[in-house]
Amino acid sequence: MFSIFPIKGFIDQIDGFYCDGVSAGLKPNNKKDIGFIYSDTLCDVGAVLTNNKFQAAPLRHYQRYENDFKTNFVLINSKNANALTGEKGIEDINTIFSSLKFDITNPIMSSTGVIGNRLPIQKIVDGANTFDLSSKNGENLSQAIMTTDAYPKACLYEVKLEDGSSFKIGAVAKGAGMINPNLATMLCFICTDAKVSKKDIEEALNENKETTFNAISVDGDTSTNDTVLVLANGKSNAYDKEAFKEALKLVMHDMAMLMVADGEGAKKAVAFEVINAATKEDAITAAKALSNSLLVKTALFGEDPNFGRIASTIGASRIECDENSLVIAYNDVVVFNKGEIVFDAKCEEDAGKVLQNKEFKIVCDIGLGTESFIAYGCDLGYEYVKINADYRS
Structure with missing residues (x-):
């Protein structure tokens, strides 16, 4: 038996996770446009990615890691999708990561915005080097990853297990247009301190995606950058397979419904x-x-x-x-x-x-x-x- 409770707040309330968003000059008027997620413990990673044949450079960069790799850092930028940029787009990501002033392991990049432009490398590097990896500001992160979104998208749950242990799971996401039932267009970052393996993460992701992200549509278009990423740092030492699967389903459903409700200009x-x-x-x-x-x-x-x-x-x-x-x-x-x-x-x-x-x-x-x-x-x-x-x- 287990119980799942919603909590107010962002992923920064999950043990060991830190995040923030800043302005790097990609958006006008000093709006926040790059953000990060950092864990003080290496995370097991699971993901589902777009089926669009022209996968953007960040997705191709991600897939070059070994299957069982772990990470502690995700860098997200808006305004530029880094798509249709070929091998140079992947090289740009490596250049950015090699130019950061802090130590990170197997960093992941995720991008959203206009297709067909190279990344403004120096702006992103300069902005990212202002990050404070001890920051806990999920609200800033949610604003930094928005494009045409009318509002930030986030959720958070605590799962209490029968033995008295507990873990948290939550997400931050963007998505309002180019939403189609084939892994709908979004960036969705799910964080948990559950002690869950990569195998179980991917099993739960693939089982739950069909009734959540693959079941929504705004306009019938599928993006080059669609990414649902799960990071699990295991710091709670708590885990139950069925409880995790059910909690992940709730998180994915919440994010999917927020995207539909925020369909560009949508009222219903x-x-x-x-x-x-x-x-x-x-x-x-x-x-x-x-x-x-x-x-x-x-x-x-x-x-x-x-x-x-x-x-x-x-x-x-x-x-x-x-x-x-x-x-x-x-x-x-x-x-x-x-x-x-x-x-x-x-x-x-x-x-x-x-x-x-x-x-x-x-x-x-x-x-x-x-x-x-x-x-x-x-x-x-x-x-x-x-x-x-x-x-x-």
Whole structure:
């Protein structure tokens, strides 16, 4: 038995972890743009990375370490993704790390921002050399890694085990645009003092990613830099496999939901729940198609319960389906029932009220089996176009 409790605060409350963020001149107006995570004990590391074929230099640099390497330092920069920079992008990372004034072991770099530009090496080196590795300022770090995010994203939990021991686990993340269900676009850094092995970290990551980061969409685009990184320094000497897996799932779900809610210009976070599909693959395919559909997203933005767009998207996904077994509902308001249109004036009014909420679900009962899946998405409006039209400015 174990218990998991949420805690207010950032990853700096976890034993042995330190972090901060400063301005290195990458962003205008002296905004924070680089940050670090440091552990006073070497950490076991686990990660899942983007499936984009053009992986950015930081991801390729990470993958050149031996499989069982340990680290005590992560450097994160915003404003520049260091992607499409080839071997020179990796060399730039090595140059930065070799120019830092403090001792670090197998350092990891993570970047986010505009694709197609070399890193401003000297700015990053000068900024990073002002780091105080004894700082505990998770708020500064969360601000430093933001790009188009409207707000910082963080969570923290304490896990108490049956033998009286306990460990903490938390995360800091960024992500608001280029979010697609294929390891959604983000940088997410998860820290824990649990005494967990790399093998168990990766097992838990891979098990939990499908219902969290791989189940969300803002705009259907997958970035070159997507990274979910877990650092475990073992300082609590506490561990339970099931407790860790459950706590990690909570952390990953929290971060994924914050990203959807913060979809660039988004006003609504929506769960697309597909139930009674013929196969698990069908349920996943249909739910993700709905979370990705631009027509569905714009209807949500307009608070229009246009169930025809829902049905059309399911059909276009090519899963096994039949309109005579399909039921569509906004929360508990049924708008289409097994071939029968029940969308009268009262039904439309009730469904429209559901869409006025900031959070709700659209339930699609396929009626041909027992499999289900939930994907998460948001609306898409004018602000998204404005943000991305001006992204490089």
